Amino acid sequence: MSVLLAAGVLVALALGIWLGAWFDRLAPALEGGRAAGPMAPLRDWAALLIRDQAETEAPDRMNRLLAPAWYLALAAIGLSVVPVAEGLALWHSPVGIVVWGSCEALIVITVFLHGWSPNAPFPLIGAYRYAAIGLPVMLPSMFVLIAAALPAESLSLIAIVDSQRDSWNLVRQPLGLPLFLVVGLTLTLRGPLDFAGGVDIAGGTSAEESGAGLFLWQVARLATLVAFSALAAAVFLGGPLGPLLPGPVWLALKTALVMALTVLAGRLIARTTPSRMLHVLWVWLLPLSFAHLAVSGMVAL
Amino acid sequence: MTDLAIILLALFGVWTGWRVFRVDSMVRASFALMLSFIATAGIGLLLSAPYIGVATVFMMAVEMLVMAIFMVMFMMNPAGLNPMSMVHQHRLSIGAGVVAFAGLGAAVLLSDLPDSPVAPGTDVVAQLGFELLGPSMLIFETAGVTLLATMLGAVILSSRQGRFGMADHGSRPPGLEPGGAPAGRRPEKGGGHGHGHGGHGGHGDGGHGRASDDHGGEHRGHMSDGDHEGHAGYSPDGAMGAPGPEHGATHRTPAKSEHGGEHRTAHGPGHAPQDQKAADAPQEDAAPNADPHAHHRKGTGHDGDDT
Numbered sequence: 001m002s003v004l005l006a007a008g009v010l011v012a013l014a015l016g017i018w019l020g021a022w023f024d025r026l027a028p029a030l031e032g033g034r035a036a037g038p039m040a041p042l043r044d045w046a047a048l049l050i051r052d053q054a055e056t057e058a059p060d061r062m063n064r065l066l067a068p069a070w071y072l073a074l075a076a077i078g079l080s081v082v083p084v085a086e087g088l089a090l091w092h093s094p095v096g097i098v099v100w101g102s103c104e105a106l107i108v109i110t111v112f113l114h115g116w117s118p119n120a121p122f123p124l125i126g127a128y129r130y131a132a133i134g135l136p137v138m139l140p141s142m143f144v145l146i147a148a149a150l151p152a153e154s155l156s157l158i159a160i161v162d163s164q165r166d167s168w169n170l171v172r173q174p175l176g177l178p179l180f181l182v183v184g185l186t187l188t189l190r191g192p193l194d195f196a197g198g199v200d201i202a203g204g205t206s207a208e209e210s211g212a213g214l215f216l217w218q219v220a221r222l223a224t225l226v227a228f229s230a231l232a233a234a235v236f237l238g239g240p241l242g243p244l245l246p247g248p249v250w251l252a253l254k255t256a257l258v259m260a261l262t263v264l265a266g267r268l269i270a271r272t273t274p275s276r277m278l279h280v281l282w283v284w285l286l287p288l289s290f291a292h293l294a295v296s297g298m299v300a301l
Numbered sequence: 302m303t304d305l306a307i308i309l310l311a312l313f314g315v316w317t318g319w320r321v322f323r324v325d326s327m328v329r330a331s332f333a334l335m336l337s338f339i340a341t342a343g344i345g346l347l348l349s350a351p352y353i354g355v356a357t358v359f360m361m362a363v364e365m366l367v368m369a370i371f372m373v374m375f376m377m378n379p380a381g382l383n384p385m386s387m388v389h390q391h392r393l394s395i396g397a398g399v400v401a402f403a404g405l406g407a408a409v410l411l412s413d414l415p416d417s418p419v420a421p422g423t424d425v426v427a428q429l430g431f432e433l434l435g436p437s438m439l440i441f442e443t444a445g446v447t448l449l450a451t452m453l454g455a456v457i458l459s460s461r462q463g464r465f466g467m468a469d470h471g472s473r474p475p476g477l478e479p480g481g482a483p484a485g486r487r488p489e490k491g492g493g494h495g496h497g498h499g500g501h502g503g504h505g506d507g508g509h510g511r512a513s514d515d516h517g518g519e520h521r522g523h524m525s526d527g528d529h530e531g532h533a534g535y536s537p538d539g540a541m542g543a544p545g546p547e548h549g550a551t552h553r554t555p556a557k558s559e560h561g562g563e564h565r566t567a568h569g570p571g572h573a574p575q576d577q578k579a580a581d582a583p584q585e586d587a588a589p590n591a592d593p594h595a596h597h598r599k600g601t602g603h604d605g606d607d608t
Contacts, residue, residue: 105358105359105363105366155352
């Protein structure tokens with residue numbers, strides 16, 4: 001049973017990765033660009049896979065090879081605690097949101113190592129820039145998830161989904177999802193919070209990557225997008241709860257919705273300088289998320 | 302099965318903990334320590350302490366990233382690039398290690414450890430919550446206030462502006478060989494003044510008198526304050542494998558060189574050969590490293606006691 005469930009989650013993850021890649025290639029249409037077809041991601045990946053990997057001078061080989069693998073693994077671990085149907089998750093952790101929080105923190109480290117290990121200037125700038133932004137983003141993430149745990153009186157995601165039978169957390173805690181989207185943009189290295197990469201530093205942490213390594217990194221970013229969206233769907237949109245259709249289908253639909261939202265937000269919001277973003281994170285977002293936690297606590301009481 | 306997993310995790314934790322002291326790179330040391338803690342967290346998870354186990358991973362991941370950044374900012378030699386040993390105060394640390402091992406070992410051997418498995422269905426997370434916010438409230442809050450004070454201290458320490466002027470005024474990085482010219486980029490704005498010398502002395506105008514004790518007879522160039530200020534940024538060169546005198550990392554210039562200062566804000570891992578050498582023979586064999594303290598006496602003014 002659990003083997004079947006694991007296989008199902010993995011297939012869903014693979015489909016989600018492909019869907020996310022397609023969303024990314026559809027998004028330019030919003031700005032009058034050309035949208036690509038559903039097969040475009042596969043073509044791009046195949047082209048990447050037949051290219052050679054670039055070498056750098058005196059890299060940390062172990063971390064360079066392992067960083068994309070860790071990123072992918074952390075996305076999979078984060079996804080494993082999300083309930084796919086009512087009362088059914090791959091990993092029945094009583095502390096599901098803490099598991100997700102750990103994955104978040106380790107993802108920031110993985111991105112840092114990805115930029116640090118090639119021993120090259122641009123990736124290193126990206127690594128430190130991202131670490132500086134990623135750390136303060138952990139705090140709103142924590143407050144938002146704790147706020148979602150309050151009505152459920154449990155840290156388990158199954159209990160959090162169960163507590164949304166009457167009304168979704170999106171309704172009870174309207175600030176939760178927007179704040180959590182900031183976290184998602186950071187974890188998936190997108191748009192306004194993509195301080196690891198970006199054209200201003202020639203691709204940042206990925207500046208020296210090519211071939212299979214770059215492919216795996218892109219796939220891992222998309223896998224994180226899927227895991228983040230599934231978790232956001234479970235925490236704020238009731239996850240597998242819904243009429244008529246079976247639970248996993250509802251979860252898949254809501255996950256796809258959050259994925260599209262994240263891709264859109266990454267596309268439409270401009271990126272500012274790291275120092276200005278740090279100011280926004282510490283001075284505005286942190287107190288906002290704390291107020292969100294306080295209000296949610298009072299509502300739950 | 303669980304026993305085997307616990308043994309393997311314990312061995313992994315010990316091995317990664319040992320690696321912390323064998324690598325010269327502060328980033329590697331931080332994340333080796335993190336792996337050690339994660340192994341401990343895995344043991345906690347297997348011992349039916351899910352919250353403590355997973356929270357350990359979370360806390361340690363964030364903590365070690367902060368630690369890596371702070372060590373790169375503040376340490377004299379965060380990448381193992383300069384010839385100085387990162388292992389110091391041998392007698393004190395051996396003594397502390399023996400005492401800690403004896404104490405913890407005695408605690409394990411002498412205390413009455415529970416051996417009954419947790420009954421299935423026990424809500425251990427809720428029990429832990431009631432314990433933390435009930436009988437153990439005082440410990441919990443004391444730890445919280447202590448951590449808050451530490452955070453404030455860290456913020457104050459890392460602030461460049463201070464009551465006595467800029468924190469990096471007059472500092473300079475250590476040389477690439479014992480007694481050598483300070484590593485770091487030569488000023489671009491300084492005209493010909495700093496050029497043509499082996500490096501630069503890096504004492505500011507105001508700091509001359511005070512700093513001369515530290516500098517010994519090692520002046521190699523002169524530059525004005527303004528030159529230094531301009532370089533307190535980020536230098537991608539610091540990531541290159543073998544920085545020469547012209548390719549060092551960011552050079553900052555505090556007068557109070559005993560504070561170490563932030564010599565390098567940028568560190569790649571790429572000092573593998575030196576790293577290895579220093580790891581194998583931290584003090585005795587590595588030729589340029591024969592007497593790390595001599596290096597200190599010559600005027601880097603930092604006794605390497607931070608970590």
